[in-house]
C-alpha cells in the first residue's frame with residue numbers, strides 16, 4: 001500500500017515512510033492511495049468474530065504485501081489483548097460500544113498500540129533504535145506510553161506541562177520506566193510542542209537518533225480504529241443492520257476511521273458527528289461553510305477542538321464532495337448542561353455510568369433517532385468514566401471506581417526529569433542519555 005499527501009496527491013510514499021514520518025513535509029496529511037474492499041465472504045461471516053480476528057483480516061488487506069501472516073498475527077494479538085464489548089442499553093435500538101478496556105482507559109489505546117507494534121516490527125529490521133518524541137496535554141501521552149512500554153527497538157520521550165495534567169494521567173506517563181522516559185516541562189503544552197518540533201529539525205539530534213513522532217495524526221493510528229466498528233457489527237444481530245454510529249468527536253480521527261470502514265464495504269446507515277459547543281463540523285454539515293474557531297473549554301475536554309485536524313481527511317474520504325459527506329454524516333452539538341443531564345439520565349434510566357464525552361455521543365444518537373423511527377444505533381464510548389474523576393464523581397454524586405489495572409499505578413513511584421521550557425535544556429539531557 002502506498003500513501004499520498006492531501007497537499008500533493010501525485011507523490012506517493014511507502015507505508016513505512018508514512019508510519020515514521022507521521023506528517024508529510026508539505027503540511028498535508030497522509031491518505032491511502034486506494035481503499036481496500038472487504039471480501040463479501042468476510043462481511044457475511046462476521047458474526048461472533050473477535051477483535052484480533054477482524055484486525056488480522058483488515059491488516060492483511062492493508063499490509064499483506066509487506067508483512068507475513070505470522071507478523072500480522074503477532075502484531076494484532078499483542079496490540080489487542082482486550083475486547084471492545086457492545087453493551088445493550090435498550091433492546092433493538094440503543095447500544096454502547098465500549099472502547100475503554102485498554103490500559104489507558106480510552107479508545108486512543110487501540111490506535112497507539114497498533115502503531116507501536118508496527119513501528120517495533122520495522123525497527124527490528126532497521127537494526128537501529130527508534131526514538132519517539134511526543135508532547136502531550138495528557139491523554140495521548142498515556143496511550144502512547146502504555147502502548148510502547150517494553151516494545152523492543154523503540155525508546156520514547158514524553159514531554160508534558162508540569163502541574164497541568166491530572167494525577168492519573170501523570171501516573172501513566174511517569175511510572176512505567178524502562179523504555180519510557182517522562183520529561184516534566186516548566187511551561188505550557190504549547191511549549192512542549194515547540195520543543196518537540198525543534199528537536200525534529202535539529203541536525204545533531206537527528207544524527208544521534210532515528211527520531212520519530214507518535215503524532216495522533218499518524219495514518220497508522222487511524223486505520224486500526226476502523227477495526228472496532230466491524231467488531232461492533234460482529235456483536236449485533238444481523239436484522240439490525242445497517243446501524244447508525246454516533247461518534248463523540250474532537251479532531252475527527254475516530255469518525256474518519258468509521259467512514260473508512262464504510263468505504264471498505266462495512267454497512268452503515270449514517271455516521272453521527274456528536275460534539276460539544278465546539279461545533280465547527282455540525283455547523284459545516286448544516287451550512288456547507290467550514291469556519292474554524294478558537295476552542296472553547298467544556299466538560300468533555302478531549303473534544304475541545306476548534307479546527308479539527310482530521311477534517312481534511314474526512315473530506316478526502318468523500319472525494320471532496322460536500323453533499324455526499326452531508327448525506328452520510330449528520331451533526332449534532334450539545335452544551336455542558338445537556339451533557340450533565342444526559343449523564344444523570346443514563347445512570348437513572350439504564351444504570352450506565354458514562355463520561356461526558358460518551359454522554360455527548362449518546363445525546364447525538366438519541367437526537368438522530370427522534371427523526372427516524374425504527375432504527376438501531378451504536379454510540380461509541382470513548383473513555384471510562386473514572387478517567388475524568390473528580391468531575392464525573394461530582395456530577396453523579398457518587399465515586400466511580402477506578403479499574404484495578406489503573407489503580408495499581410497510583411502506588412508506583414513517579415520517575416521524571418524536570419526541565420525548563422527551552423529546547424536547549426531538552427537537547428542537553430537527551431544527548432546525555434545515549
Ligand SMILES: *Cc1c(COP(=O)(O)O)cnc(C)c1O
Nearest residue numbers: 249250251252253254302382383
Ligand atoms: C480524543 C478523545 C475524543 C475525540 O476523538 P477524535 O478522534 O479526536 O475526534 C473523544 N473522547 C475522548 C475520551 C478522547 O480521549
